[in-house]
Structures are given as C-alpha cells and as structure tokens.
C-alpha cells in the first residue's frame with residue numbers, strides 16, 4: 001500500500017493500494033498552513049485506510065504501508081517542502097522507500113482518467129507559481145505503462161505569456177488548483193509496476209533561491 | 223514509555239543548522255549537526271530560502287547519522303521533539319513537517335517546544351548538577367535574549383531582548399564594514415586580538431539612565447553599528463587601524479551584554495548566570511563574563527560550544543524534562559511560530 005503526500009498547492013494525503021484502489025483520501029485547501037495540518041491528515045488517512053477501500057462493503061485488510069510517494073512540485077517552496085520532509089521522515093520511521101512524483105503528472109492523470117474515452121489532444125497543466133508566473137507541463141495521452149506522457153516541462157512562464165506558450169505547443173489550457181494525493185499514489189503505483197523513475201530526489205523548485213545580496217556598507221551622510 | 227529516562231529524538235531547524243539530537247533522560251547520545259553556514263557566506267548573512275532548502279536536504283542523512291551514533295533504532299524512541307519557534311518560518315516548517323510524520327510513522331508522542339528554552343535545557347546535558355533560579359543570556363545570530371528561569375518546564379520569564387539586530391548579526395555587519403568575511407564573529411575576534419579595546423569609546427545601546435527605567439534589560443545594536451560605520455568613514459583618509467576598531471566594537475558589545483546580565487542577577491537576587499547561543503564562542507565575552515561575575519559573586523555556567531550553538535540535543539533535552547515532569551504530549555495541530563514567546567515552553571499541549 002502506498003502512502004502519498006502532496007503539498008505543492010494545498011495539503012493532500014492518500015492511501016492507495018498497489019493496484020490503484022483508493023483506501024483513503026483527505027486534504028486541506030488552505031494554501032498556507034501545510035505544517036499545521038500535515039500531521040492530522042496523515043493520521044486521518046491511515047485511520048480511514050484501515051476501514052478498507054472507499055465505498056467497499058467487504059471487511060478491510062490491515063493497512064501495511066510499503067512505499068511513500070511524495071509530490072515534488074512545482075509549487076510554492078515553503079509549502080512544497082513540508083510534504084517532502086514529511087514523506088521522507090515517515091518513510092525513515094518505517095524503513096520504506098520513497099517514490100518522488102512530479103505533481104503535474106498526478107494532475108494530468110486525473111484529467112486523463114476523468115473521461116478515458118475523450119479525444120484528448122495535447123493539454124497543459126497550469127498551476128500558480130507566485131510572482132506573476134505560472135508553472136506548466138504539457139501532456140499528450142497515456143503510455144503503455146498507464147502514465148501520462150509529458151512532452152514539455154515542468155517550466156515557468158510569465159502569466160500573461162501562458163496562452164502564447166501553450167498555443168506554440170498546440171496544447172489546450174487546463175488550470176489546476178489542487179493536486180489529488182490519490183493520483184500521486186496511482187502515478188507512483190504505475191511507475192513502481194513499470195520500474196521507472198519519474199523524477200529525481202530534488203524538489204522541482206524551477207527557481208534559484210531568492211537572495212537579496214547585502215548592499216555595500218552603509219555610508220553615513222550619503 | 224520510560225518516564226524517568228525517556229529516549230527522545232529532537233529536531234531543530236530554526237535557523238541555518240539542521241540539528242538532530244538523541245538523549246536518554248539527561249544523557250546525551252548524539253548531537254548531530256549539519257550546517258548550511260558555508261552556503262550563506264557569499265551573501266554575508268543567513269538567506270532564509272537557502273537555509274530551508276538545506277534543511278530538507280540534510281534532514282534524512284542527519285537523522286540516520288544520529289540514530290547510528292546513538293546506537294538505537296527509531297522504534298526504540300519514547301518520543302519525538304521539535305522546535306516550533308521562534309525562528310525562520312520556512313526553515314521551522316521543514317522540521318515541523320518531518321517531526322509530525324516521524325511521530326505518526328512510529329506512533330510515538332510528539333513534543334513541540336520553544337527554541338530559546340531549549341538553549342537553557344542544553345545545560346542539563348553537561349552532567350553537572352543544575353540549580354534554579356538562574357538568569358540566562360542567550361546570544362546568537364538569531365537572538366539576543368536575557369531570561370529569568372525559575373523552573374525550566376513551567377516558569378521562564380523574558381527580561382529583555384534585542385530591539386533590532388541580534389548580537390551575532392551585529393558582528394556580521396561590522397565585519398562587512400571592515401572588509402572581513404562571514405561569519406563575522408570569529409573574524410572580528412581574530413582581528414581584535416592585536417587591537418586596543420579602549421582605543422575608541424563606541425556607544426553602549428540602551429544603557430543611559432533614561433533607558434534604565436523602560437528598557438533596562440533590552441538590547442540595541444543599530445546605534446553601535448552606525449557609530450562604527452561613521453568612525454570608519456571619517457578616518458578612512460588617514461588610515462583606519464582595523465584591529466583597534468574591531469577590539470573597541472567588540473568591547474562595546476561585550477560590555478553591554480555582561481553589564482545587563484549581571485544587573486539582572488543583582489536585581490533579582492539570583493547568583494547564577496547561564497550563557498548560551500553561538501556567540502558564546504567569543505573568547506572575550508566569556509572572559510569578561512567570568513571575570514566580572516566572579517567579582518559580583520555570581521556563578522557562571524557555560525555549556526560546551528557544541529551545545530551552545532543551535533542543536534537538536536537541546537530540543538530533545540527539553541522534551542525529556544517535560545516528560546519527566548509528567549507533561550502530556552503536544553497534539554499534531556500546531557505550526558511553525560516564528561515569534562513564539564518564551565513563556566510558551568511547550569505548544570499545543572494535549573488537554
């Protein structure tokens with residue numbers, strides 16, 4: 001069973017079985033407060049998961065987490081780090097492997113699964129990146145492993161340029177305001193089944209740290 | 223859980239040190255520190271985003287190293303402890319997120335504690351008998367605080383703190399004015415060694431009679447910084463003796479710190495002074511404090527430097543004391559509080 005966490009936008013935690021059945025999914029939309037809610041959400045998700053699959057009528061099998069999947073962004077840094085830190089620490093506590101997942105991949109899978117028979121052309125997942133910028137990734141269908149095919153990104157663009165950028169790639173715009181943790185788990189499950197790494201262990205910051213270099217020593221009288 | 227000798231892992235990420243400490247009761251098992259100080263050097267001060275990124279990278283290897291050094295397994299722990307504040311918000315959040323997840327993963331109680339009170343708890347790990355009440359002077363790049371500790375787990379009072387820069391920041395800024403690298407403390411110390419501390423009489427912040435009525439135990443270093451900058455500018459043409467400036471600046475800082483601390487001891491009739499925080503590494507500060515405290519009949523305690531700088535062991539030590547005094551754990555519903563008052567020794571205590 002995979003415990004999945006994403007804090008790239010809100011705070012979302014899910015427990016997903018290896019075959020993709022969702023055991024539990026809880027979230028908070030608060031764009032701040034990731035550190036406040038992460039512990040309660042983790043505990044709730046694990047407690048919910050013990051009751052079996054969502055909507056199931058059969059007796060639950062015990063929850064045995066085997067992997068932790070963490071959404072690696074892009075997203076505002078301060079919140080994003082909370083989920084990654086939590087995922088790593090949870091995994092360390094139980095000696096489990098961590099599966100890093102690009103957060104946009106989860107959003108893309110949610111879009112593709114929402115209507116599997118839709119004629120889905122290229123589309124761009126677009127999320128808030130603060131500082132008058134958007135983060136975007138462009139996808140085109142699912143591959144043989146059931147994973148969204150990312151053809152561009154993740155990358156940043158000024159907000160007023162997003163439509164131009166997407167048009168250049170012939171991609172429809174899909175704005176996303178929440179990353180479903182269950183989809184992080186499902187992407188991780190499919191990556192695991194296919195023995196594929198989707199991204200490295202580093203968060204997808206896409207931006208160097210913001211540094212205000214100290215000014216030259218203050219000269220009195222000038 | 224063992225209430226007398228709890229095995230506690232503490233996580234500290236309030237500034238630029240990722241500290242993981244493990245204690246059993248008052249016995250130190252590991253004090254593992256990963257510092258991002260070098261990454262801040264080219265900026266001349268701690269950059270919050272650089273610090274927060276470094277915490278995320280360092281956390282897991284630091285926990286693994288601490289567990290290995292302590293010779294325990296994470297499953298053996300009685301509790302997890304973490305700094306809730308005060309400190310840099312984004313940096314604190316990395317530790318808070320990790321600590322909560324570790325506690326849930328292990329199904330162990332979590333203690334969310336105050337960083338400043340943690341500095342006082344560090345003294346318990348020296349293995350010597352600790353007596354209260356004591357006055358505590360905590361001086362670092364992040365804070366300059368004068369505390370009255372009547373009881374570590376229940377009664378800590380903030381007597382005063384800096385109104386502007388922390389003393390460590392003042393050292394960094396003056397180092398920059400003098401063309402010395404970061405961090406400024408050791409550099410100023412090195413240069414000041416050959417200087418005359420009485421060469422220039424720089425101002426002592428908040429030390430006038432009028433200040434004594436309202437800001438008796440508070441500190442201010444911005445006026446001193448301006449005075450040094452002005453002095454250097456005015457004397458640039460005829461050549462500045464950096465050693466004299468550094469020594470005189472350092473003397474002004476040390477003088478005001480020690481004077482106010484010993485004044486607090488006298489006024490509260492407490493003949494004990496505990497020193498903590500990274501600036502305690504400053505030799506001159508230690509020497510002057512010891513010399514003047516002896517003359518005033520005040521006993522000074524200075525934990526080893528590795529316990530004075532920010533570290534996770536002090537956070538674990540404070541949680542250990544809370545557990546020994548029967549305090550319930552924190553709930554999981556708390557955040558990073560960058561301005562957490564010192565009176566809140568533990569946050570989000572379970573009802």
Ligand SMILES: [Zn+2]
Pocket residue numbers: 337341362364365499531532
């Ligand atoms: Zn400190």
